[in-house]
Structures are given as C-alpha cells and as structure tokens.
Amino acid sequence: MKWRPDFELGIPEIDQQHKKIIELINTLNDAFIRNETKGKLGGILDEMADYASYHFKTEEKLFKSRNFPFAKEHTAQHEHFTKKVQDYKNKFAAGHSVTFQVLVFLRRWLTDHILDADREYVD
DSSP: OOOOGGGOOSOHHHHHHHHHHHHHHHHHHHHHHTTOHHHHHHHHHHHHHHHHHHHHHHHHHHHHHHTOTTHHHHHHHHHHHHHHHHHHHHHHHTTOOOHHHHHHHHHHHHHHIIIIIIHHHHO
C-alpha cells in the first residue's frame, strides 16, 4: 500500500500517523508474500492495535478541542476497528489462517476511513 496524495489531510500529526499505519500494513503484506506470517502476524496485530489506539486518541482529542459535531459517530468507527482487530487476534490465536482477511480489512478500512470519515473533520 502506498501513500497517495489524496490521503493527505493537511494535519501533519495525523498524516504522519496514517503513514505509520500504512507501514504496518506493508510489514504484514511483506511477511505474507514471504510466507512468514505464522510467526509474525500476532506481533503485527498487537502493534497495529496499540498504534491504532494511540492514533484514535490523537484524533479524539482533536474532536473535543474543536467541538467536532460527528465525534460520536467517528469514535464508533474507531471502536469497530478495535473490535475487528481483536477478533482477528483471537482467530489467529485459535490457529485460524487470517492473514489475507486482515490485509484486505486493513487496506479497505484505512482507505475508506481516511478518504471519507477523516475528511469530515478537516475543516
């Protein structure tokens, strides 16, 4: 996954955090291509969950400081993401092969979230 100009929100802290999330997705993709996810997926999912939590807190602080009218709905999307990543972590821990599903989910979620939901708070 590559950073695209249309991902740029113009909020340097948020843009940097989004780039870091793309790096994590690419780390998982590289491990998938090399057939090394069995030993790495758990750690990558943990790192993704931790970093996403950090990122979401940053966004949610911005919402409060600017009285963003859709903060509740946006925060619900963050909660959905967190639950979905936890579900994948549980499936992986139970021995299920979920790497491809995780990659599709992360790519789709991040792209849709940046291009749609995050654009709402830029102004």
